[in-house]
Amino acid sequence: MSKRVSKVGWIIMAALLCVSLAILPACGGGGAIPYKNPGVFVQQTIGRIDSLDPCYCYDTASGEQIYYMYEGLLGYNGTSTDTFVGLMATDYYWVNSTSLRFNIRPGVRFSNGDNMTVADVEYSFERAMVEDPDYGPVWMFYFPLLDTYGSRNSTGNITITSAEIDHAVEVVNSTCIEFNFVRPFPATTWYQIVCGSWGSIVDKAYCVAHGDWPGSWGNWTLYNNPAQTNLVLQSRAMGTGPWALDTWTPPGEIKLVKNDYYWNAGVHAVPFDRVLTQFVDSWPSRKLALLAGDCDIAYCPRTNIADLAGVADVNAVSGLPELTIDSFYFNQNITSTTTYAGSKTLDGNGISLDFFSDINVRKGFTYAFDWATYIAQAMQGEATQRGSPFVYGLPYFNPAANMYSKNLTLAKYYLEHSAWGNLTAIGFKFTLIYNTGNLVRKTACEILANNLFAISPNFQVAVLAKDWSSTMSLIRGRTWVMFQIGWLPDYADPDNYAVPYMHSQGTFSGPASFNNATVDALIAEGAISTNTTRRQEIYYALQQAWYDQLPGIILAQPLGRRFFTKYISGFEFNPTTCGQPGNLYYMSKSES
Amino acid sequence: MELRSYIIRRVLLLIPVLIGVTLFIFGITMLFPPAQRATLYVTNMRQLSDLPAIIQKYGLDKPFFVQYGTWLNQVLHGNLGWSRAISMPVAQAIPHLLPATLELAIFAVPLIVLVGIFLGTKAATHKDKPLDHGTRVVAILGWSLPSFWLGLVLMMIFYGYFSGLLPPGRLGVQMDILVDSAAFIRYTHINTIDAILNLNGPVLLDALRHLILPVMTLSVINMAFIMRLMRSSMLESLGKGYILTARAKGLAEKVVVNKHARRNALIPVITVSGYLFAGLASGAVITETIFSFKGIGWWAWQAAVMLDIPSVLAFALFTATLFVVINLLVDILYTRVDPRVRLGGAVQ
Helix, strand or coil, X not given: CHHHXXXXXXXXXXXXXXXXXXXXXXXXXXXXXXXXXXXXEEEEECCCCCCCCCCCCCCHXXXXXXXXXXXXXXXXXXXXXXXXXXXXXXXXXXXXXXXXXXXXXXXXXXXCCCECCHHHHHHHHHHHHHHCCCCCCCHHHHHHHHCCCCCECCCCCECCCHHHXXXXXXXXXXCEEEEECCCCCCHHHHHHHHHCHHHCCCCHHHHHHCCXXXXXXXXXXXXXXXXXXXXXXXXXXXXXXXXXXXXXXXCCEEEEEECCCCCCCCCCCCCCCEEEEEECCCHHHHHHHHHCCCCCEXXXXXXHHHHHCCCCCXXXXXXXXXXXXXXEEECCCCCCCCXXXXXXXXXXXXXXXXXXXXXXXXXHHHHCCCHHHHHHHHCCCCEEECCCCCCCCCCCCCCCCCCCCCCHHHHHHHHHCECCECHHHHCEEEEEEEECCCHHHHHHHHHHHHHHHHHCCCEEEEEEEXXXXXXXXXXXXXXXXXXXXXXXXXXXXXXXHHHHHHCCCCXXXXXXXXXXXXXXXXXXXXXXXXXXXXXXXXHHHHHHHHHHHCCEEECEEEEEEEEEECCEECCCCCCCCCCCCCCHHHCEECCC | CHHHHHHHHHHHHHHXXXXXXXXXXXXXXXXCCHHHHHHHHCCCHHHHHHHHHHHHHXXXXXXXXXHHHHXXXXXXXXXXXXXXCCCEEHHHHHHHHHHHHHHHHHHHHHHHHHHHHHXXXXXXXXXXXXXXXXXXXXXXXXXXXXXXXXXXXXXXXXXXXXXXXCCCCCCCHHHHHHHCCCCCCCCCCXXXXXXXXXXXXXXXXXXXXXXXHHHHHHHHHHHHHHHHHHHHHHHHHHCCHHHHHHHHCCCCHHHHHHHHHHHHHHHHHHHHHHHHHHHHHCCCHHHHHXXXXXXXXXXXXXXXXXXXXXXXXXXXXXXXXXXXXXXXXXHHHHHHHCCCCCCCCCCC
16 A cells, blocks of 8 residues: 555656646746836845944945945945045045045935034044944954054953044044044055945934944943944944935845935935845745846846846846955865864875975965866856956956966876875875855865866865855864865955965964965055055065965956846946945836 | 643743753754854954954853853843844844744644645545545645745746746735835734734735745645544544444434544644644744745744854744643643543543
8 A cells, every 4th residue: 555655656746847847947037027116126135134233244235235324435436446436525635644634525414314514424433443343344444543453452351542542533623534544554445444334424413312322432431342232223224325224124124215315316316215125045036036026136146147048128237357256275284183184194095284385285286276167167157267366356456467277287297296205106085175055166176176086096085065154163273174265355455355365364374374474574564555556566476476375276256247127227336335236326227 | 720720730841841942952052163153153254263252252162051051041131142143132033033934824724724624524534435535645745745846836836927926025015115114003013914903905915915825835735644634533533433323323424424523533633733833833944935934934944054052042942832832722622622631630
């Protein structure tokens, strides 16, 4: 009896499979996308908002919403990453090499009707430095203004004084604010920093009325490092941007309404009465919503871009160079507790813990990587090989920088001539890890493993998936043999790439034990040099240093894509802007 | 009096149950190394270098009972912690997410149970006839279909093919904006109930339109079990001596089946239905995810993936409480269905 039922079950399953295979290709994408929700911009994307407080937010999903609701002193000029337009400032000038003044735009009002004054600007920056939440973005203010990376030391004790914060941002008069730097600082870098969501101007009166730091220095330390639950602007917002917060309903969606007081509406009307961002985890749901006209833009994973190819009413904007880069990093000093280095000795069944400290090993591995296959298969052809972490779109990017290419003969040569002897004879075995679900990284691992095996069958590299939290802790614990990681910058300056990738204390280079005093010195000089010629020399030298020292294998700079319905126009791509739609203020939606 | 003391005893039993469940869950999470648990607090790659500081700040490397004691102390002071999975206090997250899950359960469970009982009864009374075979096929289908597959296929047909007919989510854009406006009062945050209380037909219709597919997905899969359970329970009842007596007395077949056989056959179904409701009310992870019906199940899944321990523990507390309460209600319901059952004692 049970056998008969099981047979019936299999027949039914097979029938269902056939039916679904027949039906599914026909579902979606067949008809014209209807025009829905005029005046409302609907976005479906992934992720979640962590906080709406500009001084706490350090993730792109939250930053995108902050950009819609707030404005800073400056904004990026269209698609440029190093020219700027005044938003809350009308103009700016250097008084001397360490003092920068901004004239504040008159007639600007917050979305509750309050006038924006110079006191609000001063409060916004001082509030950020007073509160300085743990692991937040405020270090970007502290470093140029006070030569420190935060208000507290490693034990949590406050190490700065109120006078220092107060002096860093001063009101000059009713229309002018001044930033006082501890030493000359690259102007463009500071402009980029104030363009970030952390540079948003908040309404002082609104914040104080809701229990935030009152703006006085008597008990300011009480407001330092607040718990997220105590952040006044965690789930509230009061800015001068084109939209204001209507409701935020975690985890599903956030709704914004038009700011009736928007300062520039007389010149360029706010294009949408409402902006809805819906967080939808499932790609089929997002895709169908786009095709049904229920959303105007849907986030499409790279592996699914073929799903929307040729759909008539979907506008695909492609070839957008993102300021991100993925790379393999060589761990030159693996922790002895690792379980990924085989026998942990170079005996054919493992690798020694300092295996990658030899430049010839690193060169051999690099020559074994196949960028063309990686770009074609993993990146669907939408990426460009780069030779160092300094990607196209950044100032001082060297388009003629040296790059490696796949060469198995050279790879074999270097591996035969390693400091550890002829590796093709000795052999090695280890495990490459990627974060679960990341098919792009999985493909990169497989390309490297297969090519090494092609050089010598004694080169045994296993590929293993681990969840994201594991991968992060393994990197930090230095138990990885090689780790694959990406980087999204805080601001579009090469220093923001040089430190994590190449400094001995960097986010990635630190755990990988890459340590080069000359490189450290160049990075330190580049961070604060105000001489653009010298900065170019420094960053060109660092790009060459990457080629020479090979801390890792730089893979490719992705080219992004956006999928809009045909009713949306005006999209312009700036790689520094958070979120898929970019600058919504200049977009529009119309049936015609 | 007997009932009251029974309820008090069962409620008191909740305390060791909750301690046991949370100890167990806490113990499992402690199997992950501190650095891995610390990644919960990382929202930006730059914070990777802060992992040691995070471990120290949150005491993630302290002994198991110290960490558990700290958490328990917070709970006893009314602080369930912060849910990173949803960026709000855990104590707010549960009431915030429960309406979506409850709305699904409220519509799905009656449908599953009533249709399951009806079809199970029919299958038993038509044993080995075409109707029985037909329900068997339906049951096998229900058992065989993975919910993610069924959900996706239903959505592709009713949302994709019939462009936008039955959309995912809880409400369409326009109704969503309306319910958040001052013109609409959110009494329960269960859209259908609020729409009725606000006498708002368009919102009610839109909410129902969004409920059809997730409810259908849950129903098809769960109904099969109730149906087969009811069938076997009915067959057992129909073979009992008192049914033979009832028929010998000349009672109509309808009365024999509905009054005598079905009533006794319902006891196991009531037990399972209670658990089914508790299961659905504590979240239908896949259905909530596919249809963007984000409720407790989605939250629990996110929390588990992120190693969001305060949320996972709160979910465990919530689920354990729910199951104990539902169990209690099922026990009380037994006395209604079968007068021989006395609470606190055996079947007489």
